Amino acid sequence: MARFGMVIDTVKCVGCTDCVVACETENNVPVGFARDWIEQIAIGKFPDTHVEIRSERCNHCSEAPCVNCCPTGASHHSEFGGVVLVTHNECIGCKACIESCPYGARFVHPEGYIDKCTFCIHRVKEGKDPACVSVCPTHCMHFGDLDDPNSEVSKLLQKRKHHSLLPEAGTSPNIFYLT
Amino acid sequence: MYEITTTRHNHLVDSTLHAWSWQIPTYLFLGGLVAGMMLISGYFLFKGRYKENNCSCYYLPLFSIVLLSLGMLFLFLDLEHKAYFWRLYTTFQITSPMSWGAWILILVYPALILNILMRVPKPLINKIPKLKNLSDEFLKHPFGIKITGIINMILGGMVGMYTGILLSSLGARPLWSSAVLWLLFLVSGLSGAAAFVHLIAKNVYERELLAKADNGFLVIELFVIAMLIIGLLTSSKSHMAAALILLSGPFASSFWVFVLGLGIVIPLIIQLLAVNHKIHHTPVAPIMVILGGLILRFVIVAAGQYSHWF
Amino acid sequence: MTYLSRRRFLKISGASIIATAALSSAGGVVKGAKKLEEKTGKKIKGIQKIPTYCSMCFWKCSAIAYVKNGELWKIVGNPEDPLSNGRLCPRGTGGVGAHYDPDRLKAPLIRKNERGEEKWVQVTWDEAFEYIASKMNKIKKDYGPESIGFFSHGIGGGFFKHLLKAYGTRNIAAPSFDQCLGPRDTAFEITYGDVIGGPERTDIENAKCIVLFGSHIGENMHNTQVQEFAKAVERGASIIVVDPRMSTAATKAKYYLPIKPGTDLALLLTWINILISEDLYDKDYVKKYTFGFEQLKAEVSKYTPEWAYPVTGIEPELIRKTAHEIARFIPSALVHPGRHSVWYGDDTQRGRALAIINALIGSWGRKGGLTNQDVFDIPSYPYPPYPEPKRQRADNPDKKYPFGGAEGYTTGLREATLTGKPYPIKGWFVYGTNLLYSLPNTEETIKAIQNLDLLVVIDVIPSEIAGYADVVLPEAVYLERYDELFAPYFKQPFVSIRQPVVDPPNDQKPGWWMAKQLSEKLGLQKYFPWKNIEEYLDTRLKSAGLSLAEIKKKGVIKGPEIPLNLEEGFEPEFETPTGKIELYSTVLAEKGFDPIPKFTKHKDPPAGYFRLLFGRAPMHSFSRTQTNRLLDNVMNENEVWINADVAKKYGLNSGDYIKLKNQDGVLSNKVKVKSTERIRTDCVYIVHGFGHNSRMLKGAYLKGASDSQLITKYKIDPLMGGTGMNVNFVTFEMEV
Ligand SMILES: Nc1nc2c(c(=O)[nH]1)N[C@H]1C(S)=C(S)[C@@H](COP(=O)(O)OP(=O)(O)OC[C@H]3O[C@@H](n4cnc5c(=O)[nH]c(N)nc54)[C@H](O)[C@@H]3O)O[C@H]1N2
Ligand SMILES: Nc1nc2c(c(=O)[nH]1)N[C@H]1C(S)=C(S)[C@@H](COP(=O)(O)OP(=O)(O)OC[C@H]3O[C@@H](n4cnc5c(=O)[nH]c(N)nc54)[C@H](O)[C@@H]3O)O[C@H]1N2
Ligand code: SF4
Ligand code: SF4
């Protein structure tokens, strides 16, 4: 089975938020909410400051606490690439999953169900990249099957230094950041 | 210097998580209180004290049913997708404490009803005379009563633990990811329930007994809190930071003053003096204990949402 | 474009046209504008993909707009477009929000009360034009047609420009010259006889060493530049960033030089000295193409790294090392000429230094340097000739500023309006420029406005300048209209089209329609002989062998490829008096200016004050996108960047609100503090365009602080009239 993931090159990302805006239009994310966002982390003393800029979203964790805690099974791992999804009409809006996600990836959609990044599976099923990946003007985002050693994402991970977010939280995230 | 900027500002999530406001801590508090009540009334059933007429413990299941229903109402009020509430009961999710909780709470009702049948209150009998017969029939089976006591204790214990495990299973909040949170909420529930009986009991022996028990629970609670804090302080950086949120951070004053001071230490002193007959019993102490339990849930839920991994 | 730029006007690409393949992704699906379809009365179902070009900034990337069931859904890049290569920037993607912006102007308005009170009567288009025409006729009668001035930014102003030229005035100006790239282009014009242009001729993609002075690519989101920069980063190009603030680009740099603001010329002259004295420059190139090397060598010898250290704050070793780094990559090194270059009033001379160092490393006409550019020639519409104005232009009387511009001096026009000299200016048309944000010293602008008999503002939202207008004309946003064809100078010549994707939601109209209607009221119909814009565009396209139908489908049509650099056979010609790259400028000498730049010191901020710097955020354009709800969603106020040590000294933490007060006592709105290790201690930084005070801009009202409000002081460049705006100092007001 495929395991979809993203590999994002922080060296190229300029933090422009195009990925965020594209997600908003593609997925009709209501104004005031965001499925993805940009973080800039600055460490050190001026002028020797090191800055990492990265585009974040749900990590589609393999060990997903949001799936485990869901009392109705609304949050689940999809058959399709292990993507973590929420079935709207099974979700009661208890917000346990919001509390359980160490990345703050989820929010309550104004219609009551829980919303978050879907890895744009509606596009992926058509053979397209997720919207955010497809617009990124710096081409710093890559999407693909992490279980396939020949995929672009796997190759990038073999070639380049990388890290994921909060690995110590034990969630096995599927988004990796090249440094 | 570690500087983070983010473009995210999702409602209820940023800048700090506050997805759960007053409903959930209130629900957890009422759940804990009910758990304590079930443990106490179950224990009295088990011990055969149902024969004593003036035992306040007989009122506990009644209060429990009301408080539990209130708690469930608050939980319901917190749901964002209310029309789909029924989805809780079309599935059982083994990894989800909330699913466990939902089903346990369903089982609690028959147990409480059985408990009530031990001695049905007058007004209820006046309304439904048939209940009297049912109750009388039941009282003929002492073994059944013992079992009912045990069931009430077991379910009470489960409810009490559940209120803590619900939070501690959500590993994303370091403050909650403690192995003793369930114990804290259980003991706090017991202490609240004991204080409640202490407050309403007319029977002197009973009042004394539960005041003493409460003192015990309060001491244990202090001990568990200490364990919780020490546990966090000796764990990862994120856990340490979580403990500091309570000890010196934004929740320090409510933690030290309301939870520890007014909620545990001072009522403990008053009750110790009272059970040693240095002063008269006063309703002030148990009220402080009960409110302290409520505030404890608020502080733990809010501070927990404030804590995060980094 | 400047008056010296004859080449640009004369050059005509005679080659035949190679049409690009049909849009692969959109091929066959393109059905044309919704508008046309709606004429059939049927509600459109499904998805339509309509090509157009973006107007969220002036880069004009080609895009494909998606319409789902008749509603605008999303906008993506046109893969055939050489500017976007199929990927837009966040503003382009967020263009959807411009159409849906709830704060848009909806109908023509005529002022009811005092100017600036934002009280209006809604009128019909006919009433609005009637009103404007009668005022214009009166101005013409009393003062002459030249007494109307036109401020215009963006391609959409073209039809009004045409109308006003026909009416008899040449007092036309844009902030894109003397508030933007004027100094840079003037400097290159003087040195190379040609401009850098926009889109810039920089070959960032192939450069092995890229030096950025300020140019904050990545925040400055000019799409092609960002894409090329990212490619360069990926290739591991050596990047040197000179900026008092650690910009996004600086975070990617191998060398980051945190220069003291206003001392770039010192660093440049020192680098030039090192390149020459250590024999590191491209000798063959310099010998073959340049003029005045010996004079240059003699002049710069005094600028040593040890001299530059106390001036710039950059250690001598680092100055040497970076000079060597640049030299190491000759001939594929590029010192980016910058764009927004009006900083300190001596900017053309700094631009000269940039031009000179590029000559020393031989970048003009080199792969990875400054490339050749050409244009897809589309003859203009055969209009009757304009009447010759009787009086000289009012914005630069007697060529007070001898170099530079055909785009006109906005501040010169403002000055003429204020003083009535050389003659009174009594009417302003303002198209697509928020003068109260783009010109320095808003008080002067407001005073000038009080001298007017007529102020017409054509805008899409109730901008600050619209608040002062007598008549506000609401334009349909770019997604709802046709516009002029876009065919810029670029390394790949092309032409692209803007066409309506959706209908305007209210009574908004396209600019071309307004200009044509007004021409009728003014009796100037003969200048608008076409029936409608389609006919106009088709006529122009036909004269170039293309057709409207074809370009509507494709969005972009490319011209033949051209040789870009010496390696590909490009032979540069320099239209300077000497026919060479003038390291020593003969025209400057002739006009009495320094023929080789000299460093002059700028005033430091007084104690307790910080120099106010400003720039771009990638998701916003100037003062025009803050009410766009999609872009507001990613940034809804600006922050003031304060060095962490300074912030600490003042007891400030990130997230605190303060106000900024400038040297003249002007107080800003409240603005959030960003305490950061990414800026020097002697300056602070805010993103331009926030802190709106037009109450009708509900989504942006009083969010953040406005740099424009704090820029009361400006220093005029004596060469070309640019307004240096980095000369203001601010202090912190804690009470908010
Ligand atoms: N997202 C977005 N992108 C845009 C625009 C927009 O509105 N939004 N506008 C476009 C337009 S028209 C233009 S002209 C460009 C402007 O963009 P650029 O030409 O890149 O602008 P700069 O003036 O270089 O502006 C700002 C940078 O210069 C630095 N700086 C300030 N003072 C000094 C100094 O004395 N020395 C040095 N070395 N650096 C200094 C600032 O810290 C900041 O990083 O952006 C274009 N791109
Ligand atoms: N203080 C300060 N001043 C600056 C700068 C700065 O950084 N700081 N930057 C300078 C630079 S580099 C430049 S290029 C200039 C830019 O200066 P301007 O071009 O004046 O930029 P904006 O402030 O965006 O004003 C554009 C106006 O056009 C309107 N508009 C947008 N789309 C349309 C349309 O389709 N039709 C019509 N009719 N109107 C439209 C917008 O609503 C807005 O009111 O500013 C210069 N001035
Ligand atoms: S679009 Fe690409 S470059 Fe821009 S912020 Fe997102 S990931 Fe970074
Ligand atoms: S990132 Fe959060 S929401 Fe996404 S799978 Fe992991 S835990 Fe769940």
Ligand code: SF4
């Ligand atoms: S909010 Fe919805 S998705 Fe999340 S845990 Fe509750 S039921 Fe599951």
Ligand code: SF4
């Ligand atoms: S993958 Fe799709 S849903 Fe997820 S952040 Fe990107 S655009 Fe949004």
Ligand code: SF4
């Ligand atoms: S750079 Fe961005 S805003 Fe400007 S035209 Fe291109 S896509 Fe539009």
Ligand SMILES: [Mo]
């Ligand atoms: Mo500009």
